[in-house]
Amino acid sequence: MAYVPVPKDLNAVKTKVMFNLTKRQILCFGGGALIGVPLFFLLKGSIGSSAAALCMMLVMLPFFLLAMYEKNGQPPEKLIRNIVQVCFLRPKQRPYRTNNFYDLLNRQDILDKEVYAIVHKQNPRKKAHTSRAKADRRGDCKSQASG
Template sequence: MIEIRIPKEIKNYREKLFFGLTLRQCICTAIALLICVPIYIFGNRFLPQEAVSWVVILIAVPLMFTGFFRYNDMAFEQFALEIIRFYTSPQQRIYSYEPPFMELRNGYMTEELITETEEKKSRKKRLFRKK
């Protein structure tokens, strides 16, 4: 009998393409290979092997994180943006209190003001009407 593994949450399902990797992972791996292999091959002519290896690692790690890293259903770039926003935005929150019924009161006051102005206009019209 054929058994199929079904994830508990449907959003967790990722379709696998090649070697058990998703399309995003395959693309990021291919980009990392296309960039890093030529750098390593041609970089050995100009720099020592250890320096070229570190350059390749520093280039490959962000690309691989982009493809493989997920945290709370966020991709790496979304997670990185949230971290940047967290550290660049003010951490001390400004406390401001607005009473719960202030919006209702403001609405009532504007309605009352509108009716008063309409009444004044109608009174002026009555006073200046020719008889």
């Protein structure tokens, strides 16, 4: 039985129109041929056929690049547009903001302590005094018991 692999992501599958080429590839190859072939015939008489063929290939090369090259599923003109936006159009420094869960917990703990202090009418400085008073009372009790 014949085995045909089917990709899981069907968005990556491109519809082929003619000669197993996509519409984009046909248009780019056609545009390259429309510019390159007449250029070859114009230059063949003056600079020779091998130099004219080389010039034709150099002129047609960008069209082939536009037809065939893709990086991360993006054609070259989208890549160039993204590079221009990053380098020239958008600001260089962008603020980095994050939702730090631990920072949120820390701020919530500080707010809880503030609320607790307000509810119980305590000042954070009074806590230190009350702990000293307790220590003094314990010390007084010990000195009275021993004396």
